[in-house]
Amino acid sequence: xxxxxxxxxxxxxxxxxxxxxxxxxxxxxxxxxxxxxxxxxxxxxxxxxxxxxxxxxxxxxxxxxxxxxxxxxxxxxxxxxxxxxxxxxxxxxxxxxxxxxxxxxxxxxxxxxxxxxxxxxxxxxxxxxxxxxxxxxxxxxxxxxxxxxxxxxxxxxxxxxxxxxxxxxxxxxxxxxxxxxxxxxxxxxxxxxxxxxxxxxxxxxxxxxxxxxxxxxxxxxxxxxxxxxxxxxxxxxxxxxxxxxxxxxxxxxxxxxxxxxxxxxxxxxxxxxxxxxxxxxxxxxxxxxxxxxxxxxxxxxxxxxxxxxxxxxxxxxxxxxxxxxxx
Amino acid sequence: xxxxxxxxxxxxxxxxxxxxxxxxxxxxxxxxxxxxxxxxxxxxxxxxxxxxxxxxxxxxxxxxxxxxxxxxxxxxxxxxxxxxxxxxxxxxxxxxxxxxxxxxxxxxxxxxxxxxxxxxxxxxxxxxxxxxxxxxxxxxxxxxxxxxxxxxxxxxxxxxxxxxxxxx
Numbered sequence: 402x403x404x405x406x407x408x409x410x411x412x413x414x415x416x417x418x419x420x421x422x423x424x425x426x427x428x429x430x431x432x433x434x435x436x437x438x439x440x441x442x443x444x445x446x447x448x449x450x451x452x453x454x455x456x457x458x459x460x461x462x463x464x465x466x467x468x469x470x471x472x473x474x475x476x477x478x479x480x481x482x483x484x485x486x487x488x489x490x491x492x493x494x495x496x497x498x499x500x501x502x503x504x505x506x507x508x509x510x511x512x513x514x515x516x517x518x519x520x521x522x523x524x525x526x527x528x529x530x531x532x533x534x535x536x537x538x539x540x541x542x543x544x545x546x547x548x549x550x551x552x553x554x555x556x557x558x559x560x561x562x563x564x565x566x567x568x569x570x571x572x573x574x575x576x577x578x579x580x581x582x583x584x585x586x587x588x589x590x591x592x593x594x595x596x597x598x599x600x601x602x603x604x605x606x607x608x609x610x611x612x613x614x615x616x617x618x619x620x621x622x623x624x625x626x627x628x629x630x631x632x633x634x635x636x637x638x639x640x641x642x643x644x645x646x647x648x649x650x651x652x653x654x655x656x657x658x659x660x661x662x663x664x665x666x667x668x669x670x671x672x673x674x675x676x677x678x679x680x681x682x683x684x685x686x687x688x689x690x691x692x693x694x695x696x697x698x699x700x701x702x703x704x705x706x707x708x709x710x711x712x713x714x715x716x717x718x719x720x721x722x723x724x725x726x727x728x
Numbered sequence: 729x730x731x732x733x734x735x736x737x738x739x740x741x742x743x744x745x746x747x748x749x750x751x752x753x754x755x756x757x758x759x760x761x762x763x764x765x766x767x768x769x770x771x772x773x774x775x776x777x778x779x780x781x782x783x784x785x786x787x788x789x790x791x792x793x794x795x796x797x798x799x800x801x802x803x804x805x806x807x808x809x810x811x812x813x814x815x816x817x818x819x820x821x822x823x824x825x826x827x828x829x830x831x832x833x834x835x836x837x838x839x840x841x842x843x844x845x846x847x848x849x850x851x852x853x854x855x856x857x858x859x860x861x862x863x864x865x866x867x868x869x870x871x872x873x874x875x876x877x878x879x880x881x882x883x884x885x886x887x888x889x890x891x892x893x894x895x896x
Contacts, residue, residue: 582887583887585887586883586884586886586887589883589886590879590880590883590884593767593879593882593883594876594879596764596767596768597767597768597771597772597775597875597879598772598775600768600772601768601771601772601773601774601775601776602772602776604768604769604772604773605773605776605796613795614792614793614795614796616789616791616792617788617789617792617793618787618789620787621785621787621788621789622785622788624784624785624787624788625776625779625784625785625788628779628784628785688789708765708768711761711764711765711768712761715757715760715761715764716753716757716761718757719753719757
């Protein structure tokens with residue numbers, strides 16, 4: 402695998418995607434268009450998911466180019482710090498968007514303005530700004546022709562100086578994550594607790610769609626979805642923190658990347674469930690009702706993919722150093 | 729005084745050595761994987777029952793959740809078998825660590841609570857949903873607490889051992 406290619410292939414999506422999402426969100430506010438608002442929230446959530454492998458692919462891209470002439474480590478560090486801050490805001494925007502989608506589903510179609518939508522508006526605007534900075538600082542690494550000509554790490558405008566002041570230093574942050582083995586053990590512990598919560602709730606929903614415990618109406622089990630998302634959130638946070646602590650360890654590990662691929666496929670799986678009519682086809686199924694084949698297919702692939710994620714996660718340790726390009 | 733000699737005897741068997749040292753992905757990590765699958769089935773299913781008894785997703789009818797106990801027992805059986813295999817792979821590491829016994833005790837209590845949930849809340853079909861929740865709420869809290877403890881103790885095994893293998 403070629404990490405710079407992967408990084409460049411993926412990295413434009415969250416930057417442009419959040420701009421598109423924000424645009425649609427603003428239009429939906431002006432036009433009071435419920436479907437458009439839903440679409441923009443879906444875009445934010447999708448970009449929040451995609452931003453994770455984009456972030457992870459940065460370390461490998463760095464490894465491939467850092468020894469090239471004219472490449473400044475300081476510029477890479479600045480880009481990485483900017484990316485960490487942008488990722489934080491991107492994930493908060495994603496979480497708020499999913500909350501918004503959940504509320505849109507639960508309430509009447511004419512959902513009113515609420516704190517949740519104000520928060521999406523605020524965090525998505527900040528995310529768009531921070532993503533632009535990630536793009537700029539990233540571009541500076543290999544495109545000196547567009548850099549403003551000053552010394553590498555000096556910040557141009559007042560705003561970029563202020564933002565830079567709150568960006569984490571990647572090296573110091575990594576040291577913080579790995580300084581104590583008890584902190585590391587605690588994160589790994591939470592990663593397992595999140596796993597249990599996620600598999601327990603998603604698993605029972607998938608099994609019911611497949612025909613297990615048919616006395617339970619599906620809409621009732623669907624109320625467990627926020628708990629599944631909470632489990633996923635715990636694992637996203639602990640997983641990203643672990644990566645920032647030992648980025649080289651994970652970057653050159655084939656099992657880690659296959660796990661990320663499986664998680665992205667699960668994103669598509671969730672999209673397929675909610676956007677192809679499969680959800681509507683099972684939502685009103687009461688005791689004893691059988692789900693249609695499409696919904697069963699999606700539920701089965703969800704179960705298979707989640708157990709694949711566990712499998713690949715378990716093999717990360719034994720697959721360390723299985724990728725040996727441009728270290 | 730070092731660890732008891734029988735630990736070395738187990739470790740020196742061909743099977744233990746193979747589990748521990750084989751490069752095959754179907755040796756140690758395969759067993760660890762199924763130990764994690766078992767955890768997901770056992771605690772995942774039990775946690776859903778616990779949460780429901782504590783008032784989460786009240787729309788779910790309680791009685792059909794009895795089916796989940798079958799999944800829990802499958803997970804438990806998987807983890808009993810894989811757990812024994814993991815101890816055979818690293819007997820000194822596990823059996824000289826106090827944390828290992830804490831983990832076993834927590835699992836013992838958690839399974840005992842799980843069995844009580846089944847017999848006291850789900851076996852008696854004359855109970856109303858309100859009665860089931862009233863009877864099960866305390867057990868459900870203990871259950872969540874004990875499983876959290878068991879997972880934590882299990883995770884800590886990787887960070888607290890005194891010997892990885894028998895000291896030479």
